[in-house]
């Protein structure tokens with residue numbers, strides 16, 4: 001039976017391959033202190049060789065059911081396809097949202113998710129910023145020295161994410177509240193870093209314009225549904241109201257911290 005009030009604790013960019021054992025224990029205790037029924041993870045959980053382990057460990061340690069999407073770091077040292085195949089086989093306590101139909105959390109609230117990708121459709125496409133993704137994810141190996149090939153691949157990955165999101169939304173039951181979990185901010189205005197929008201050189205790799213288009217269209221066609229998007233990737237906290245019924249919350253580093261290895265709880269929602 002579902003609890004009368006459900007508590008959903010959201011974390012993002014926890015990069016659990018970095019923390020020392022003590023920081024990891026403190027992180028699990030911080031989640032437990034929120035007394036969540038479910039935990040939402042919006043990507044960059046770890047890397048390809050440990051993401052399954054950590055997702056499973058969070059569920060086991062906290063006793064909460066985990067819903068998650070993958071971020072770019074979760075594919076490091078492997079391929080997108082291989083990691084996605086792995087996470088679809090995780091035991092029932094943890095669910096990769098792109099692999100399942102929208103989840104009805106109660107009679108008012110629905111949850112769905114897509115991974116998202118920085119899809120090189122805004123900002124400075126001649127950006128000098130190079131991402132580790134292109135050297136650590138095998139899908140990029142053929143284009144790592146080819147800026148045009150990279151942009152083409154990123155735009156295709158973004159379009160694939162938009163297609164999956166469109167399919168999920170089409171299957172979502174009517175809801176007063178819709179939570180969408182994704183890794184990459186779907187609007188440039190949601191690419192927060194240090195309290196401001198990321199600069200144009202970062203935006204091509206920090207924004208999934210394709211999923212933003214799908215969300216904006218859905219919000220316009222469903223004015224009675226309140227949509228909350230939970231994302232991360234930029235490691236800067238902020239809130240962007242994309243439409244009266246569409247709010248994007250971007251999670252980030254804890255205050256005064258600018259390094260991996262300090263996973264925190266972003267917030268807990270009650271409904």
Ligand SMILES: [Fe+2]
Nearest residue numbers: 013044073233
């Ligand atoms: Fe991250």
Ligand SMILES: [Fe+2]
Nearest residue numbers: 044071072233
């Ligand atoms: Fe990321």
